[in-house]
Amino acid sequence: MLASIFTAIALNPLLGLIVLVSFVFLAWNLTLHWQLYQTSKKIKLLFKGTKVADLEGIIFEQIKRLRQTEKSLEELNNFCRYLEKMSLKSLQKISVVRFNPFNDTGGDQSFAIACLDAENDGFTLTSLFTREGTRIYSKPIEKGESTYPLTSEEKEAIELAQVKGTMMAKIKQAKTKILAKKKK
Numbered sequence: 001m002l003a004s005i006f007t008a009i010a011l012n013p014l015l016g017l018i019v020l021v022s023f024v025f026l027a028w029n030l031t032l033h034w035q036l037y038q039t040s041k042k043i044k045l046l047f048k049g050t051k052v053a054d055l056e057g058i059i060f061e062q063i064k065r066l067r068q069t070e071k072s073l074e075e076l077n078n079f080c081r082y083l084e085k086m087s088l089k090s091l092q093k094i095s096v097v098r099f100n101p102f103n104d105t106g107g108d109q110s111f112a113i114a115c116l117d118a119e120n121d122g123f124t125l126t127s128l129f130t131r132e133g134t135r136i137y138s139k140p141i142e143k144g145e146s147t148y149p150l151t152s153e154e155k156e157a158i159e160l161a162q163v164k165g166t167m168m169a170k171i172k173q174a175k176t177k178i179l180a181k182k183k184k
Helices: 002-011 013-047 055-089 152-183
Strands: 093-099 110-116 122-129 134-141
Touching (some): 093 152
């Protein structure tokens, strides 16, 4: 039977052309149906979970979401700037120096504490331990200096706090650089 079809096509070239064109159209039709099926799957996925039924509505919904996201991002940036300003004023550099102010008493029971912010403003808190009792003194610090005379222990505590703060800042910068490289 197949041989008779080929013989008929060979004897009649017009019939052969019709069969060939039919196969081309059939292949073209199948390709178009496959593309239509793929497109309809994508459209169903696009419209899934939305309240709107057309593409224009989805675009407007996405624009609305984008504007809300931009607004939220701006609020977060403002809050971040506020936190950054607050963190510069918070106590960041703290050190303790223990000492013995008197040679005749035992142990380093006295201490000087320096508490500074990012701009080296803050205070010192000094405790002197004696046989009669303990005395506590506080002195304000501005830009690493005080309007009151500082003891050598208080100066040492301030210097230690500044050094620790500088080291912590360098560590934070290094961490930031490492995280930035990882994100790339």
